[in-house]
Amino acid sequence: MRAALLGLILLTAYGAPAARADEPVPSVHVAGIADPEMRSYRSVAAGLDAFDANRALAPDATLRFRMRHADGAPANAGDGLRLRLASDDGAFQENVPIDATGLLTVQRSQAAYDADATFILNRKNGLYTGHPEVRTAVLPDNVRRLGDLRLECRVTIAIVKEQMPFLAKAAINTLMMTSDWCAKKDFNYGVMAAQAGTRAVLRAGERSRTLETHGWNVLAPIGDPAWPDDALVEMGDGGT
Known part of the structure; x- marks a missing residue:
């Protein structure tokens, strides 16, 4: 069966009042782009292009996909x-290795x-999904760099846009x-955590915000320019 390599994307934006440093960030779900399927290689290629075009956000990061x-x-x-x-006519066939942690690289x-x-x-179909994951390798597994997430968002949105009808893109x-x-102010990007209900804090120097x-x-x-690319999202072991 064909795989859906991109599952639920939590995209939030616009109209959210500013939060104090100790308050969670308000969010608004953008309807119409949940559960897009990333089946075609051409869709993935659009994400690879976005990764290359926006490398300045995360110059030391790599792009993989997590199942x-x-x-x-x-x-x-x-x-x-x-x-x-594989192609529909069977003329093209190529295995894509998935490692023990569920990660894969698309060449x-x-x-x-x-x-x-x-x-x-x-x-x-529907049992598994795949998500782009942009990471700077020197960081611990429970820490994500904001610039990496900004680049990851652009990869994700490039794949989504490749699949969406023109009128749907125009409406959004x-x-x-x-x-x-991804650059819209007050836009929040849904980062997939290692555990459900993970507690997370965004830090930049002496500033912090519970997410x-x-x-x-x-x-x-990621849309708030007040937080630099080198700000870090630190995730705990669960419980908010």
């Missing part, structure tokens, strides 16, 4: 996932692009009053 259960729990070696790229492939290949997972551009959704959590998603204020 998760539909409820948000990370996949692991025990899930036995196998992924491949540039002109052959896959020309063949309009799709990702095929050895599981029924109008709602957001910009085509650069709002929804299930597996920690809402990071």
Whole structure:
């Protein structure tokens, strides 16, 4: 069965009042772009292009994709996932390795692009999703750099836009009053945590802010220019 490599994206924006440093960030869900499916290699290629074009946000980071259960729990070696790229006519076939932590790397492939290949997972649709993950390697697993998340958002949105009808994109551009959704002030990006209900704090020097959590998603204020790219999201072991 074909895999959906991109599950629920928590995107929040516009109209949220400013929060004090010790208050959670208010959020507004943007309707119409939840649960987009990232099946085609061409969609992923748009994300790779966005990663290359915005490297200044995270010059020392790498891009991979993390497989998760539909409820948000990370996949692991025990899930036995196998992924491949294949064209509809079967002329193009290529395995995509998934490591023991559920991470995979998508390589540039002109052959896959020309063949309009799709990702095929050895599981029924809807059981697993995949999410872009941009990380600066020197940071601990429970710490995310805000610039990395800004770049991750651009990768995610590039993939989403590649799949959306023109009128849907135009409507959201109008709602957001910009085509650069990730840069919209008061825009919060849903960061997938290692555990549901994780407590998270954003820090930059002496400043800090407790972040709002929804299930597996920690809402990071990537659209707020007052927080620098080197600000860090520190996630605890659970419990908000």
